[in-house]
Amino acid sequence: MNNVQGQVAQMLEGNQVALARLLTRVEAEDNATGEVIAAIQPRLGRAHLVGVTGPSGAGKSTLVDRLTAIARSQGQSVGIVAVDPTSPFSGGALLGDRIRMQQHYLDPGVFIRSMATRGSLGGLSRAAFNAVKLLDAAGKDLVLLETVGVGQTELDIMGAVDTVVVVLVPEAGDFVQTMKAGLMEIADIFVVNKADRDGSRQVVGELEAMVEMSPKLPWWHIPVLATQGHHNVGLDHLAEAIQSHRRALEESGEMNRRRRVRRRREFMRILEQELTQRLLQIMSSDGTWANTLSRVEQGDLDPYTAAQRVLSDQAPLKGALSAD
Amino acid sequence: MNNVQGQVAQMLEGNQVALARLLTRVEAEDNATGEVIAAIQPRLGRAHLVGVTGPSGAGKSTLVDRLTAIARSQGQSVGIVAVDPTSPFSGGALLGDRIRMQQHYLDPGVFIRSMATRGSLGGLSRAAFNAVKLLDAAGKDLVLLETVGVGQTELDIMGAVDTVVVVLVPEAGDFVQTMKAGLMEIADIFVVNKADRDGSRQVVGELEAMVEMSPKLPWWHIPVLATQGHHNVGLDHLAEAIQSHRRALEESGEMNRRRRVRRRREFMRILEQELTQRLLQIMSSDGTWANTLSRVEQGDLDPYTAAQRVLSDQAPLKGALSAD
Numbered sequence: 001m002n003n004v005q006g007q008v009a010q011m012l013e014g015n016q017v018a019l020a021r022l023l024t025r026v027e028a029e030d031n032a033t034g035e036v037i038a039a040i041q042p043r044l045g046r047a048h049l050v051g052v053t054g055p056s057g058a059g060k061s062t063l064v065d066r067l068t069a070i071a072r073s074q075g076q077s078v079g080i081v082a083v084d085p086t087s088p089f090s091g092g093a094l095l096g097d098r099i100r101m102q103q104h105y106l107d108p109g110v111f112i113r114s115m116a117t118r119g120s121l122g123g124l125s126r127a128a129f130n131a132v133k134l135l136d137a138a139g140k141d142l143v144l145l146e147t148v149g150v151g152q153t154e155l156d157i158m159g160a161v162d163t164v165v166v167v168l169v170p171e172a173g174d175f176v177q178t179m180k181a182g183l184m185e186i187a188d189i190f191v192v193n194k195a196d197r198d199g200s201r202q203v204v205g206e207l208e209a210m211v212e213m214s215p216k217l218p219w220w221h222i223p224v225l226a227t228q229g230h231h232n233v234g235l236d237h238l239a240e241a242i243q244s245h246r247r248a249l250e251e252s253g254e255m256n257r258r259r260r261v262r263r264r265r266e267f268m269r270i271l272e273q274e275l276t277q278r279l280l281q282i283m284s285s286d287g288t289w290a291n292t293l294s295r296v297e298q299g300d301l302d303p304y305t306a307a308q309r310v311l312s313d314q315a316p317l318k319g320a321l322s323a324d
Numbered sequence: 325m326n327n328v329q330g331q332v333a334q335m336l337e338g339n340q341v342a343l344a345r346l347l348t349r350v351e352a353e354d355n356a357t358g359e360v361i362a363a364i365q366p367r368l369g370r371a372h373l374v375g376v377t378g379p380s381g382a383g384k385s386t387l388v389d390r391l392t393a394i395a396r397s398q399g400q401s402v403g404i405v406a407v408d409p410t411s412p413f414s415g416g417a418l419l420g421d422r423i424r425m426q427q428h429y430l431d432p433g434v435f436i437r438s439m440a441t442r443g444s445l446g447g448l449s450r451a452a453f454n455a456v457k458l459l460d461a462a463g464k465d466l467v468l469l470e471t472v473g474v475g476q477t478e479l480d481i482m483g484a485v486d487t488v489v490v491v492l493v494p495e496a497g498d499f500v501q502t503m504k505a506g507l508m509e510i511a512d513i514f515v516v517n518k519a520d521r522d523g524s525r526q527v528v529g530e531l532e533a534m535v536e537m538s539p540k541l542p543w544w545h546i547p548v549l550a551t552q553g554h555h556n557v558g559l560d561h562l563a564e565a566i567q568s569h570r571r572a573l574e575e576s577g578e579m580n581r582r583r584r585v586r587r588r589r590e591f592m593r594i595l596e597q598e599l600t601q602r603l604l605q606i607m608s609s610d611g612t613w614a615n616t617l618s619r620v621e622q623g624d625l626d627p628y629t630a631a632q633r634v635l636s637d638q639a640p641l642k643g644a645l646s647a648d
Binding site: 033034035037038041044045259260261263264266267268270271272273274275276278279280293296297298299301302303304305306307308310311 | 357358359361362365368369583584585587588590591592594595596597598599600602603604617620621622623625626627628629630631632634635
């Protein structure tokens, strides 16, 4: 049994150090990532994967804390992955992690991991997908994936979960109006947090109107909940809504459909990455293709035409496939 | 001459309506995108492409406005692309655009375009690359690419330009310390804007210390400039630094190197996307590969193992290449 298999076996027995080491591996996307994921594949699919996203300052971390406490009180184990794609500028996740750690530090039923770009610009989304899988395989009943930030990467990351909670604040009225399509695309549950502030009712009303105006799903009606994370108001309703969504996903068959789509997308992404690396190697070493690449690099040939040429000639790809 | 060729010809003659229509095409990534880019390829490389990025509230739009005014006073034409990857939640770019439009609306030497995700989660980075190219081909002397937001997508987008200006504010001290690597990775010029506020000198000092501690480039010393966009203080120095950076890029040969790297990355991204689409088509229609894909979708086979299998068999790829 090699090192990876040994670590996976230890993790499946509940060893938290092994889990932490495997998370570090998939976060760094080291060579063993594929072996790790292959080894845990049979253990996947048990956990409820829940994403929490929204603009910074919306109080997501507090909500995640409260949801964790509720799940623990019901005897569920919890894994938390906090991802901060904005970290080259903000550093928010790191701080949030430290604050949270104090609260749940001594509870072995809660495992917390922060991920940030830390200067490397690629792979954060893949790393988040794999981290969620590890926590699922490790037997957590509930996996909470929190994204600190509101950009495209965060929305991609939300593709990793079954249930997406979008957290807004009462001041959000203007952009709720502007960004209807984007919000409706990802939200399974809306939360207006800090609901003791002015404007809360209005934003709840706007979100409810937006939900009413959107095409209806036969199996789920998107709820709009008001919470006050810091005062522990509305959290039980949120926890119930999350559990209701899971039941609705399962009873309608939508859970299977979503997971199939997710697995297909993930597979295509991995295939894409691997294939491109091989192609680039071949194109750099083969004379004809090195020439095409060189002309693209010099700006003599546009990338779209060059891509058509590569794809209309089978030779370089056959090389890419027989390599390795 | 078809529609695309006609529009490109009109754009090259200075027709702003044709430019706007071509921008809409590449932003929507319609089928003609490749043809548009191929048609303008011989006209690329003249403009100085300058990116302005940093956290929201740093005053980037004001700096872009001031830099535009300076360039205009020197007889340069200016193209501005403002990209907001956070738009599903913020909608900031749209508002900023309207404010700017009022100032430069009647100046035919300034062309302004805003881009936002508007609910679609893919392609914003590619669209920004292509928009910058169109403005370059249209003969703009200076192209300013502003990203409203601070995530991974914005950093990817900065890969489209020659010179990157990172704008911070005096309150930024904490995350400058936390995020050294990320900042140093992309910045050619640092600006501390709103420098009349408390803490300005300290942040300038911290950035200067960070630059001093980093590996030196033989051809460029990263300057740290203090500006007050709203009071028009320090803007001439910033405009000079941007022009100095261009000269240093050209004299050192670094301009060619950067542009080669950029073209290669862009090409690989296009190739990747095209190849993956073809593969997926083949895999869905071919019995054996449909079976592999189906097992991945059902979770019976992990995506890494499946990718290895696809890549070790040449048949589906040969199919993908002879299709189309």
